[in-house]
Amino acid sequence: MILEKNNGKNRKKERRKRLVKFKTPYYVIHEDELDENFNKLKDALETYWNNYIIGYSYKTNALPWIIKHFDSLGCYAETVSEDEYNLAKLIGVAKNRIIYNGPIKTKNSFLEALQNECIVNIDSQREVEWLREVELKKRTVGIRINFNIEKMCPGQSQCPEEGGRFGFCYENGELSKVIKSLKEKKVKISGIHLHTSSKSRGLDIYRAIAEIACKLQKEFELDLDYVDVGGGFFGGLPTKPQFDEYIALMENILSTCFDKTKTKLIVEPGMAVIGAPVTYITRVIDVKDTEFNRFVITDGTRTSIDPLMTKSSYFHSFEIDGPREVHPNQIICGYTCMEHDRLFEEKDGPTLQSGDYIVYNKVGAYTMCLTPLFIKYFPDVYVEANGNLKKVRSAWTPTEYVQRSVLE
Ligand SMILES: Cc1ncc(COP(=O)(O)O)c(C=O)c1O
Known part of the structure; x- marks a missing residue:
């Protein structure tokens, strides 16, 4: 033949x-394709939660042109190391438009990020200790939450047996302890960070994230500036869930506990905006x-x-x-x-x-x-x-x- x-x-x-x-x-x-797909994400956020921040996930692809382009599209830089944090500054990201996540922050960059009023989500006990060195009015952090996603979405999490390793664990009381310790140190808890890498990237994951956000808000009486749901979405693939579906679903749940005009929805897409x-x-x-x-x-x-x-x-x-x-x-x-x-x-x-x-x-x-x-x-x-x-x-x-x- x-x-x-x-x-x-x-x-x-x-x-x-x-x-x-x-x-x-x-x-x-393909710049046009990238922008077209990115605009769909923006449109979904504008439609369902028009008080939002998109933090582009540097780790997913930090090619200088790409990170600069996402900066020009209005994204914050979502960074998880001192190198990524400094890279954002190097390419000209405004010093308060950086989200600083992850367990491997250095003390100096952590302190500087708080001084510059970045969005800093703590992941480990040592960061709680570093907060003692921050002046009172700048003591504002979000907390990365470790929760049992496998129980809520069987078969969809990345580590079904061992569980996730990031953040402070809700189920074993570590989260409760850290919230207490932050309050003692007069630290404002401005947000919760719930990024969950999953096998499925499915809608169930975001249903679980929104549900746990509401549960935590009620249980700990949190008054939050933001709920950061992280990345892990599909994007640019017609056969997979669309941005509209993810955001509409979360809006439905989150709006029962959070006031849209007060609490920002933060998303941290990587794969969804640069994969395709x-x-x-x-x-x-x-x-x-x-x-x-x-x-x-x-x-x-x-x-x-x-x-x-x-x-x-x-x-x-x-x-x-x-x-x-x-x-x-x-x-x-x-x-x-x-x-x-x-x-x-x-x-x-x-x-x-x-x-x-x-x-x-x-x-x-x-x-x-x-x-x-x-x-x-x-x-x-x-x-x-x-x-x-x-x-x-x-x-x-x-x-x-x-x-x-x-x-x-
Ligand atoms: C904290 C955080 N945010 C965002 C992302 C981006 O995820 P994805 O590229 O799957 O969208 C990751 C990926 O691991 C992450 O750890």
Whole structure:
């Protein structure tokens, strides 16, 4: 059987042609797609809780262009380390538009963030101690809540047996103790932070988050400036829950205990806003037959689109010239020396050959930031806007690799 080279719509074909013209491998960020999806999130918040903050999750993808772009769209910077906190300042985020989360804050950056009136959510006992050194009028923090999400959403949490490790545990009384201790220290509890990474990213998770927020508000008589529900949403995928559904569902519950005009809803999207609008473009460099398999070697790598090696399939397409014979089974591989740098098996697909392009879609989250400097260094990144591509990061070379190193 002969496969036609491209039976997609013309628009898609044209777009793919535009994309495959630079030295591979490289990423392309589709700015229009990013903005369109981001606006859906904003619209949902404006419709259902028009007193909100969107904190873009730096850890999900902190490419400088990306974090600057989200700043320009009005997002706060959601950071979880001193490095991320300082990165936000370095790229020009206003000093009070940083959300500072996580267990690994340093004391200096913690104190500075409070001084600058950032949104600081405490995660550990040591931060409670540091608060003694903060002047009374700046003693304002949110508390990261550790709660039994598995019980509320069976089968959907990330650590069903061991439970989550972040925040102060509600069920064993640690939360109650910390609230008491903060009150003794005259610390204002301005918010609760309920981020929950889940396997499902489903609506149930956000129902549970909103319910627990209400439960805590009542039980501890909290008068909160914000409820921070964190990230973990889907976004940009038509077959998955939409922003409207997440926010409407939470509004329904939260509005029974919180006054919309007083308490802000904070969301911290990462994957939902940067996962979908990014493409990774690679090329076939060799085709090799062995006793067992046909291996198609490419100049991309699994470590650039699945650094945790957890995925078994990818949104992908081929950009090839001319009709091709069908091949029963080809194993598409990356360039590294790791045997398991195998991306996918193509069954009954077009017979690939050197020079063909393989384009991976929806690879913006937890990729660029997690890619190791293994064998080759960081690739080029382009932004596509109005049909044009602009380079926003040049591939690293040995020059960047040796920076800040002592050679002798
Ligand atoms: C505190 C916090 N906020 C936001 C996020 C972003 O999550 P996602 O990229 O799944 O939307 C994370 C991810 O781990 C997180 O830990």
